[in-house]
Amino acid sequence: MTFVTRLLARPVAKGWGRSGWVPAALVFAGAVAVFLWCGVSVRDVAAFVAYVGGAVALPGTLVWRALAGGGRSPAEDVAAGLALGYAIEVLAYIPARAVGAPLLVLVPPVVVIGIFVAVPGLRRHWRGDRSGERMPGWCAWALAGVVGYLIIWSTIHLYRVPVTAAYVDMPYHLALVGEVKNHMPPTMPTVLGERLAYHWFVYADLAATSWVTGIEPVTLVYRLSTLPMTAAMVVLVAAIGRRAGGWWGAGVAAVGVAYFLFGPVLHEDVVFPTRSMFTAWASPTQTFGALLFAPVVLLLVGGRRPWAVLGVLLLALTGAKATFLPLLLAGLVVVMAVQAVRRGPWREWVGPAAMTSGCLLIAHVVVFGRGAHGTVVAPFATMRDLWGVVAGVGMPELASVSAVPLLVLTVVHLFCLACVWGGVAGLGRRVLEPPVLLLLGMGLAGIGAVVVLGHPAASQLYFLEGVRPYLSIAAVCGALAAWRPAVPGGMVALGAGGALLAWVVEVPGGPLVRVVVPYLVLGVAAAVVAWRRRHVLAVVALLAGYAVPASAWEVVGHVLPDEDRRERLIPAGARAAGRWLREHSAPGDVVATDLHCRYPQWRTCDSRHHWVSGFSERRVLVEGWAYAESTQSRTELFVTSYLGVPFADPARLAANDAVFRAPSAENVQHLAQKYGVKWLFTGLNPKLGRFAQLRFRNGTSAVYRIPER
Template identity: 80%
Template sequence: MRDLAAFGAYAGIGVALPGTLLWRALAGGGRSAAEDVAAGLALGYAVEVLAYIPARAAGVPLLVLVPHMIVIGTFIAVPGLRRHWRGDVAKERMPGWCAWALAGVVGYLITWSTLHLYRVPIAGAYVDMPYHLALVGEIKNHLPPTLPTVLGERLSYHWFVYAEMAATSWVTGIEPTTLVYRLSTLPMMAAMVVLVAVIGRRLGGRWGAGVAAVGVTYFLFGPVLQEGVVFPSRSMFTAWASPTQTFGALLFAPVVLLLAGRRRGWVVLALLLLALTGAKATFLPLLLAGLVLVLVVRGLRREWAVPAVITMVCLLVAHLVVFGRGAQGMAVAPFATMRALWGVVAGVRMPELASVSVGPLVVLTVVHLFCLACVWGGVAGLGARVLDPPVLLLVGIGLAGIGAVVLLGHPADSQLYFLESARPYLSIAAVCGVLAARRQPLVLVGCMVVLGAGAAVVASAVEVSGGAVVVPYLVLGVGALVLWRRGFVLAVVALLAGYGVPASVREVVGHVMPDEERRERLIPKGALEAGRWLREHSSPGDVVATDLHCRFPGWRLCDSRHFWVSGFSERRVLVEGWGYAESTQSRTELFVTSYLGVPFADPARLAANDAVFRAPSTENVRHLARKYGVKWLFTGINPELGEFARLRFRNATSSVYQLAGR
């Protein structure tokens, strides 16, 4: 209860309040109080992160509070600014039914979080959660940051959300574990729902358009043409698994909101874009693509050229400063997404997958685009409205997201985050297209949805092989072509959406069904206790060595996504897990080998590290201490180490040793 109260107070008073005041003063505010608070929360996060970085670098992390205190004090002291506390009394009020609808979506997301995260023990949570925790610990104690699980390796990663969590931990005293696994992304998720609705309302002209945009964004997915084979349209349900995506999406939404309105708010725009440099790598390229499309189609205009220049500068800052020119394995690799999918469809494995011909990949790409059209086919109804610059911006963002999925490749399929980042804006554009083509018989539109859903059910029920599964779609496709030629665009869009209804219902219901899956305990029961003991009895600059590298020690292939030693101890480890290191991702050959099969980049270091645990001796322990500055050893039960290092902590599963003379 104490953590909830502290978190709520800080998120509300320390972040959202000053952000809302700045949003109203510098950006002119929005059309509703909900818009002001949601956009203000995003702006507050941006200010917080940009303040925490120099504060932590100076060794005084609590200085992060200074900008917020200055903002609140200034808006109290200056008479001309006091009006921003209550906002514009003439603002449009969100209708009650709309507020309840959005509250229902937020409630759904909380229910999903409760069932699939809160009820799950930390030891059985998603594989990346300890990685997020380790990065929070790193940025809580060090700037500039390095990869905490590989001593000395540059952190070429979007890490600003971890700076936000670290700042929150410093101010509130809440454990990073609680923030990562329970609290931090909740307000981000809620504010994102509101902002999608607000942008939809602004471009669609009514609150119903905003609610519809939220519905498409969160609950409409492409059809499943073959069980087990999913043509990705992505979802917004990575909120906990990828806090970087959640944080970046929230910061990006008010940028689009500003660009979609008449008031630019250049200072606010610059702050948000600067925060996006390290929030998530996908958003700035998408924005630049959308702005370039507007400039090409509508001509060189200041209100669009200036944001394009700012975005380009921020993109260069991200590439050179945040990522250090690293790409984390992302590469130009046309049809990489479809190549991975072909491996599932045809049962082809690496390295044979790398030599698959282009023919089937092109076919799968066409099918994938068809599945995306089932979600966002409404864009076809925009007609002449597509030339409206704000709508054109959304279309450009969407096309860039789809293009990235087709043209880029990554060892862990991270190119799909481009499509997820574009999802809200494709959804808003699709809703605007439906509204533009709405003067068509509603009965016909409803029948098309039912026919499309029926075709999808029939296709999934018929046990056939090969291309026969698409027969129901082809039959109705002929009718759709006739309707299209007669100008019934909305009816065709409804038919396409109908194709995705059964899969969407299964997906939506599945997210709020109790998860009965038994998760294997991959983190020992006493690991958290041992890690926290080490944190309390060591200094942030101390280096730890461990022989824990592989999530599944018995496997022939080492899954090196092992991060909980660093995560629980908040200490840098000589070598723990290297699966997400730039030195690993950059050496991975797409479709030749998995990045999980790439060995550690420095074999000599790994050998010296592991020798201490496998064959401890005075010489190899001294070597580790002198060459790498190791002060602590974290392992399981290894009594032989007691002859060469001092045992300081032990429970049923974990031991912590301190090197002699330390």
């Protein structure tokens, strides 16, 4: 470790090469250029930067420095401060929106900034701790490179993609922003009256941003919002790695493992999930929750307990992404148990555990209404899904598959995880240190959740994604603990050999044989190396080498264009029709539509249809119901897909659709009187004009107003 530390501690270049501000400025300028190139106006970019920088990051950073003691670099302070600022913003917006004055969300930042200007003893926090350690320039450049890669990936797969052809869940996110922007408490915008048992706090951030800046929600969802969260998360992973590993090189290595190392893929189309971090915009709830969670881990690993900061972050996590709370609680329980057995200071961990338990209870009762949103105890559900791909078994036969192949696939899955995080085997006595125990406890809980839990949309995998950074940090710490100056050349050779072996190994035979035997070959090779070399790093290098080919393909694949795969399922005139409806209706108006299925020609309805509500920012009587609690909770795992579950209220759906299929004065007025429907949104339907007033029409969409009686 001493050799590597000295090597990386050398200045990369004189002057600007040492400064962390230069790479940060380049990334910022690149991001601005990308957004302008992708159609975001100068006004919107400037307003977004001013709001996130001045009303979220700045007050959050000041409070972080005052209460948490600041970090080891300005980048760490700003990243943690941004997370804290988001938490404060969301917790302020909820009551502000509830009383009908959403702009009151600006009160906390104004008060914080005013206090830190007026109070002499607090003014030093504007500068930060100049006596502390600074992030080395080479580290700043490395992290800037990671963020730059994520910008390129996002540009290719989202920013440059037309709104009508973006990822399937983007209209769902847009609909939730419109709901939280106009209503509190929110409900499911595409199913009138349905409880929103979902992680929705990130949409409160986007709604607050839209209210303050005037930026359209569609611009925030499809372009601007998640990039600051993604960039700050990269910095915080490095900062936690620095805390746990003792030097900035550990932080950079942890970022590399977390973002760019994936399990080996030895069979076409069969991937044992090690869960990529590349869900930044596809799952803004995961991105937002991960960002709020990282400063909590940073504080606990660093041994600090600023209770007010921990309380705000944990409370915000209840609705940001509550899946992080059981992971944290598991890690804290492991720390307390081991410390108690060793007669160590375990009581200092009771406070964080109690706070986490209380917030978990709040999330379960208040946010989710005691519902599980389809998550159930279903051992080996992840591998059952994979077996369906391996053996070509569909539903409902998949529900009765023997446990034997599932157990075998689970063992292979754990082997794949070891290829990514095998470094934890080198921790030695460090495994007893509370910060390392915390990381490992959370990691084991995430892996256990993937093995034990099931969900109709495989959402149990988010538990594994949630702990990916912390397992990566633990693995890097283990590799450093086992490091010896004489082994670098041999490790490189073993890693290269492992990559070559993983690239060429292939076995013919039945489905289970074709999938399992190549991994068995790799496992045997690792066992031989462990027996002959008798050094943990030799095995770790070989296992990591197995992961290199698939990782390289994954990383390169995310920055390759995919024009041919984009589905344009939203009509060209839909956005204009939705915007017209928003401008000519009240937030409380109810809309009815006959648009429910993404693929109308299919026999079963893929009800992930949300763009009517998304573009209009209005509640819809029945649009898409795939993500509703009433759908997810009725889905029987491996018997039927949640996409094929019919709507929970057939009578309402029949009354709704009758208006569009066979309109009459009676059924149109029935919707108005029973459900409060005022508007009808559909395609071109001339028959409706006899019973409702045509108010808007373009080449693909029409909006009708139901006359009052």
